[in-house]
Amino acid sequence: xxxxxxxxxxxxxxxxxxxxxxxxxxxxxVVMFMCVELMLxxxxxxxxxxxxxxxxxxxxxxxxxxxxxxxxxxxxxxALIVNLFRLRVSTDAxxxxxxxx
Amino acid sequence: MMAVSALAQAxxxxxxxxxxxxxxxxxxxxxxxxxxxxxxGGRRLGRGAGWLAVAISAITLGMAGWLVTWxxxxxxxxxxxxxxxxxxxxxxxxxxxWAVLVDPLSAAxxxxxxxxxxxxxxxxxxYMAGDERFSRFFGYxxxxxxxxxxxxxxxxxxxLFVGWELVGLCSYLLIGFWFDERPNASAAKxxxxxxxxxxxxxxxxxFVVFGxxxxxxxxxxxxxxxxxxxxxxVAVGVLLLLGATGKSAQIPLYVWLPDAMAGPTPVSAxxxxxxxxxxxxxxxxxxxPWYAQVPGVGMLVAAIGxxxxxxxxxxxxxxxxxxRILAYSTISQLGYMFMxxxxxxxxxxxxxxxxxxxxxxxxxxAAGAVxxxxxxxxxxxxxxxxxxxxxxxxxxxxLATLAIAGFPLxxxxxxxxxxxxxxxxTDGGAALLVVGLIAAALTAFYMARWFWxxxxxxxxxxxxxxxxxxxxxxxxxxxxxxxxxxxEAGWTMAVPLxxxxxxxxxxxxxxxxAEHGLLAQWLAPSVVAFESSAHLIGHGLLQAIAxxxxxxxxxxxxxxxxxxxxxxxxxxxxxxxxxxxxxRVDALLRAAVVTPGRWLAEGAVWVDTHVIDGAVNGAARxxxxxxxxxxxxxxxxxxxxxxxxxxxxxVVLVLLARTNLTAAVFGALGAP
Numbered sequence: 039x040x041x042x043x044x045x046x047x048x049x050x051x052x053x054x055x056x057x058x059x060x061x062x063x064x065x066x067x068v069v070m071f072m073c074v075e076l077m078l079x080x081x082x083x084x085x086x087x088x089x090x091x092x093x094x095x096x097x098x099x100x101x102x103x104x105x106x107x108x109x110x111x112x113x114x115x116x117a118l119i120v121n122l123f124r125l126r127v128s129t130d131a132x133x134x135x136x137x138x139x
Numbered sequence: 140m141m142a143v144s145a146l147a148q149a150x151x152x153x154x155x156x157x158x159x160x161x162x163x164x165x166x167x168x169x170x171x172x173x174x175x176x177x178x179x180g181g182r183r184l185g186r187g188a189g190w191l192a193v194a195i196s197a198i199t200l201g202m203a204g205w206l207v208t209w210x211x212x213x214x215x216x217x218x219x220x221x222x223x224x225x226x227x228x229x230x231x232x233x234x235x236x237w238a239v240l241v242d243p244l245s246a247a248x249x250x251x252x253x254x255x256x257x258x259x260x261x262x263x264x265x266y267m268a269g270d271e272r273f274s275r276f277f278g279y280x281x282x283x284x285x286x287x288x289x290x291x292x293x294x295x296x297x298x299l300f301v302g303w304e305l306v307g308l309c310s311y312l313l314i315g316f317w318f319d320e321r322p323n324a325s326a327a328k329x330x331x332x333x334x335x336x337x338x339x340x341x342x343x344x345x346f347v348v349f350g351x352x353x354x355x356x357x358x359x360x361x362x363x364x365x366x367x368x369x370x371x372x373v374a375v376g377v378l379l380l381l382g383a384t385g386k387s388a389q390i391p392l393y394v395w396l397p398d399a400m401a402g403p404t405p406v407s408a409x410x411x412x413x414x415x416x417x418x419x420x421x422x423x424x425x426x427x428p429w430y431a432q433v434p435g436v437g438m439l440v441a442a443i444g445x446x447x448x449x450x451x452x453x454x455x456x457x458x459x460x461x462x463r464i465l466a467y468s469t470i471s472q473l474g475y476m477f478m479x480x481x482x483x484x485x486x487x488x489x490x491x492x493x494x495x496x497x498x499x500x501x502x503x504x505a506a507g508a509v510x511x512x513x514x515x516x517x518x519x520x521x522x523x524x525x526x527x528x529x530x531x532x533x534x535x536x537x538l539a540t541l542a543i544a545g546f547p548l549x550x551x552x553x554x555x556x557x558x559x560x561x562x563x564x565t566d567g568g569a570a571l572l573v574v575g576l577i578a579a580a581l582t583a584f585y586m587a588r589w590f591w592x593x594x595x596x597x598x599x600x601x602x603x604x605x606x607x608x609x610x611x612x613x614x615x616x617x618x619x620x621x622x623x624x625x626x627e628a629g630w631t632m633a634v635p636l637x638x639x640x641x642x643x644x645x646x647x648x649x650x651x652x653a654e655h656g657l658l659a660q661w662l663a664p665s666v667v668a669f670e671s672s673a674h675l676i677g678h679g680l681l682q683a684i685a686x687x688x689x690x691x692x693x694x695x696x697x698x699x700x701x702x703x704x705x706x707x708x709x710x711x712x713x714x715x716x717x718x719x720x721x722x723r724v725d726a727l728l729r730a731a732v733v734t735p736g737r738w739l740a741e742g743a744v745w746v747d748t749h750v751i752d753g754a755v756n757g758a759a760r761x762x763x764x765x766x767x768x769x770x771x772x773x774x775x776x777x778x779x780x781x782x783x784x785x786x787x788x789x790v791v792l793v794l795l796a797r798t799n800l801t802a803a804v805f806g807a808l809g810a811p
Contacts, residue, residue, distance in 0.1 A: 061781050070777070135775030 181274025337385015387419030404507030444477025484561030550646025587696025
């Protein structure tokens, strides 16, 4: 009736890998941000999958929490990126290294 | 002799209320207040500062005279009175009050200090005229007067010690009065440091006395001498002697006094001849009941005194600076006083202290007048023939020279004869007597040399001055000063000279009267009487020998230097050079004490910079190194941090995967 959990988990893992690699290799702050969202949602997918497998709604509840927190995080993150762009006329994350020791 | 010892020491009683003794505490307070005024606001007074100081000094002299008159009117058995002004320290058993002890001994010192002090204050007005720190000088002089009176009047050893330290401070301030020249400042420092060595002895002696008697008050300490264990009395005697050798410039701590001549000449006269340096003699006489218990320690005192008298007299024979000759002479004469108090003749010691106060102060004041006339030249080789230009100075200095040489009927003759007679009457005093006689002859010789080279003969200054014979050793004769017109100083400097000359001539009157004279009778309630223990030589014969030696010394000095300085023969040059360098004691001390001290200090500096600072700096360097390593991780690149987080997460997962826990988790999942 339903998809085997393994396929869904495999998709989640693939999404996570894509997100992680994206964060590591892309320099644009916006794309990195999107990749972070991808990773978050792959985790959400994993949570929902295990919730279904175990017949326990706790995992789904946790996924909602993640969505809510992600929404807040998007607000803050986008605001940061906008301000960064105003400051540097660029969103290149590698140029923002003022915290280098 | 036994007749004198029948005059036992009097016990100390409380002063009647309202009597002069109850007001004796004002004696130090008045000059101290005046010193405060002069030091704080004296600059505005101008020349008046000097007259204020003289007036204050004269007032203390008047007060001292009033006090002594009152004391003399009391029966001898009640002439030791004390008065407590205020409590000072009250801690457990230790009770120290600001109290004065007025007795014949302190009364004699009071008259000397205030009398000679007033004359020297007056003299200083002329001598210091035009000095840029005129008022400060008089402030220091008044402060010294106050300090010396505290020392003399202190009823407790601790109060006495306060005065002892304050006179040391004043001595330091006045030796270094012209501190803008480095030798003066280092002479002051030397005096202070050498005195500190002696002060340790005094301090420890006080600890021992307090431990043994339970009090520092002389009222209780003096009568307790025969109840204290013998060993402790010996310890106190030796330790106080150490203190006395520092203050009174005796072997081994005499080296500061010749350098102290860097101070203004009135200071040399007042502090370093007449008053402060006699404090050691005063201390031993004050503690006479203790020293009387241990004649062995007394002989040590006398031996140190005799050795000092001889050594300093030998050095004085070769010196070229008119003040340094007098300084070594002072050391030598203080040695005589130590000889006297050492063999138990406290009265004779104090007698010589008083007469020496007169004639040595006079000699210094005359030296100051000569220096003024000679444009501050101090080398006696460029002087000569000054008697014609300065008759008053020459005559008074001549009188003082005769007095110190022991010319018959002068003050010094009586007091020195008294000391020699005391050594002759002491068991085991033969060596002391011989050394004393030799030193007496040397004294006459070097004083004749001093007087002759300065005042007599042909002038070796001015336009037609004859060349001065080159001298042996390192010192070469200075060129004679050309443009000089020596003349007598003003009346403020002449009056003290004349008055002190009267004292030097007539001081012997203190010995007239029955039972060894006025002074001996007067002092009897205060000090332990001399007890004859032998009779080495008849007094008449001794007197004849002493007179012969004095006259021979004077004649030899005058004859040898009749035509000015004498070139040293090559044969005697090493000896003369050795004596001129003061037996190289300073070099010896530098090698034996100063250099090791410097090594110790440099070692401590090395330990501080390398070990202690090294540990502190090492800790800082270690922290800094670790932080440098940590800094490299902070690239500021977000993606780098992200990679680190990812790697960390993977590592954690791998570690977890190796545990049973993850096995259980995966097992429960039934993963594909």
